[in-house]
Amino acid sequence: MLRRFGRPTGSMGGLLLLGVGILTAIVAVSFLLASRTDGYTNSLVRNQQLYSVLPRATFMLQDMERGQRGYLLTNEDSYLQPYREGIGQLPAIREGLRQLRDSGIADRAKIGRLQELIDQKIDELRRSIELNQQGRRDEALAVVRTNAGKAVMEEARDILDDLLDNAVAQNAFTRQRISETANASVWATAGGAVLVIIVATLLIILVRRVARQQAAAREEIEALNAGLELRVEERTLALTRANEEVQRFAYIVSHDLRAPLVNIVGFSSELDSAVATLGRLLEALPEGAVPPPLLRDARMAVSEEIPEAVNFIRASTSKMDKLINAILHLSREGRRELFAERVDLGELVARSFASLQHQIDETGAHVDIQPGLPSIISDRLALEQIVGNLIDNALKYRAPNREPDLSVSWKRQGRQVMLTFADNGRGIAPQDYERVFELFRRAGRQDAPGEGIGLSTVRALARRLGGDITVTSVLGEGSKFLLTLPMVFTPDEQGKSTTR
Structure with a gap:
């Protein structure tokens, strides 16, 4: 045998x-x-x-x-x-x-x-x-x-x-x-x-x-x-x-x-x-x-x-x-061809939070939206992606020892509107302020799902719309993302957009 x-x-x-x-x-x-x-x-x-x-x-x-x-x-x-x-x-x-x-x-x-x-x-x-x-x-x-x-x-x-x-x-x-x-x-x-x-x-x-x-x-x-x-x-x-x-x-x-x-x-x-x-x-x-x-x-x-x-x-x-x-x-x-149309930012931000209501309820997050958000001429789909990614990131990278506190404020400066998305999450180290916007790059602990494309997509879309996004943060206390957008998005050859 x-x-x-x-x-x-x-x-x-x-x-x-x-x-x-x-x-x-x-x-x-x-x-x-x-x-x-x-x-x-x-x-x-x-x-x-x-x-x-x-x-x-x-x-x-x-x-x-x-x-x-x-x-x-x-x-x-x-x-x-x-x-x-x-x-x-x-x-x-x-x-x-x-x-x-x-x-x-x-x-x-x-x-x-x-x-x-x-x-x-x-x-x-x-x-x-x-x-x-x-x-x-x-x-x-x-x-x-x-x-x-x-x-x-x-x-x-x-x-x-x-x-x-x-x-x-x-x-x-x-x-x-x-x-x-x-x-x-x-x-x-x-x-x-x-x-x-x-x-x-x-x-x-x-x-x-x-x-x-x-x-x-x-x-x-x-x-x-x-x-x-x-x-x-x-x-x-x-x-x-x-x-x-x-x-x-x-x-x-x-x-x-x-x-x-x-x-x-x-x-x-x-x-x-x-x-x-x-x-x-x-x-x-x-x-x-x-x-x-x-x-x-x-x-x-x-x-x-x-x-x-x-x-x-x-x-x-x-x-x-x-x-x-x-x-x-x-x-x-x-x-993708961009389409400029009138977008009520207040309605868009509220709808974005509503789409993530189950996560907000699960985490016990507090949400504060400054009233009076203006209407602008821009691409609705791109704005929905930008706002949705920012809110999702704030919930995903929340601090483990406290309930999330999210706020959206705004101010108008000339021909631009400046939106601030603030949270009390983990925060970002100063040396990672630009890194988080790079493709396939992430900062801090890698214990949350994701591939490092969300914020890079946000910056790319913001710039295609004629604006930009930056971040300031205190590690362990929270972050503030400053989104700048033109009040009127002008179609141009580079953006390959049209107005409707």
């Missing part, structure tokens, strides 16, 4: 170790592809942020030039408002161009020349305006008629077009790399599934062979021990039970593993069940039927190594699935 059981059981242990190796390899490939996808995505987001200064520089120069012309034609000081706003934006534009130049992703010489042209254009605008303010209107118009400013604008526009074309090419290259990584992930998953199916098939064959050997051993024992009926009955009963376990295991394996495997996660669940049955089979083997070292290795593989590998592959595939779904989500949000 030792000779009969030793070889198949040893092969079974080898196959189990092979399965561990395959799962480990899949885990490594999954982590590698996830890391590569994360890197490409961060690079794409960073490049888009750096290149965003170019259209802002174009709009600034065009607005300032229109303001200058209107002022020279009408001599009305109100026409200088775009010029003055452009002067206020100039430091941010220069800083953005400096960051773009230092990043190395754009032509440094062209950016340097663009900075010179911007300075020349600003000097030309300033000189003509100052001459007109001094009563020297003819001289101011003469400055314009030299067409020097026009030449500067044309050269600046050519450079901006070249830089933007380069940005489009770089983004297309990065998206291609993301697509290639996704395809590699699909092939890796499919290859792993095929290998796992092969190993499972071999395991089924070996289990059936063991079952046949057990049946043969039972018959041999009956023939050799005819005079020992009680012993034969006991041995037969033990073998019958073992055989039933093997048959049950064979049924589970054949039933589960013959079903179509659509992905590694589905197979991992089936493998859990199969491993449990193998454990029972090993426990049911007669004493001395398997060499102790081999039996110990097999039990170690069944009880520790394979479950650990299954957990690794589940975590890896789950992470990759969630990362891909987030990029698709951000990509869809980035392509």
Whole structure:
């Protein structure tokens, strides 16, 4: 019997170790592809942020030039408002161009020349305006008629077009790399599934062979021990039970593993069940039927190594699935057309709290909404996503030792409305103020569900609506998120929005 059981059981242990190796390899490939996808995505987001200064520089120069012309034609000081706003934006534009130049992703010489042209254009605008303010209107118009400013604008526009074309090419290259990584992930998953199916098939064959050997051993024992009926009955009963376990295991394996495997996660669940049955089979083997070292290795593989590998592959595939779904989500949000319509912020905020009423009741949260929230012209769906994410975060990251206290206040500043979402939750460390808005990044204890895309989506949507969001916080006391939105969202080419 030792000779009969030793070889198949040893092969079974080898196959189990092979399965561990395959799962480990899949885990490594999954982590590698996830890391590569994360890197490409961060690079794409960073490049888009750096290149965003170019259209802002174009709009600034065009607005300032229109303001200058209107002022020279009408001599009305109100026409200088775009010029003055452009002067206020100039430091941010220069800083953005400096960051773009230092990043190395754009032509440094062209950016340097663009900075010179911007300075020349600003000097030309300033000189003509100052001459007109001094009563020297003819001289101011003469400055314009030299067409020097026009030449500067044309050269600046050519450079901006070249830089933007380069940005489009770089983004297309990065998206291609993301697509290639996704395809590699699909092939890796499919290859792993095929290998796992092969190993499972071999395991089924070996289990059936063991079952046949057990049946043969039972018959041999009956023939050799005819005079020992009680012993034969006991041995037969033990073998019958073992055989039933093997048959049950064979049924589970054949039933589960013959079903179509659509992905590694589905197979991992089936493998859990199969491993449990193998454990029972090993426990049911007669004493001395398997060499102790081999039996110990097999039990170690069944009880520790394979479950650990299954957990690794589940975590890896789950992470990759969630990362891909987030990029698709951000990509869809980035392509979604925005519709400007009148939105009652008071009604929208109240409805957002109402949609989370069950969480508010469960946590005992107190809610305070400042009355009089205004109506604005903006995209309703984007605002619902922003407000919903902020409220959900406040409830999710509440302090464990006190009931949540949530408040929404507001004030109007010029053409903007500023909403403050305050809570008394865990708080955020100062060094994490910007980190929490980064894609796939989270701060503090990681004991709440989430993938780190909520606040990055909030900031992206706020900026698409012409606003922004920042945070101030005291660790352990709470946070305040300041959401700034324009009273009237102006459709533009960058936002790809329309008014309805």
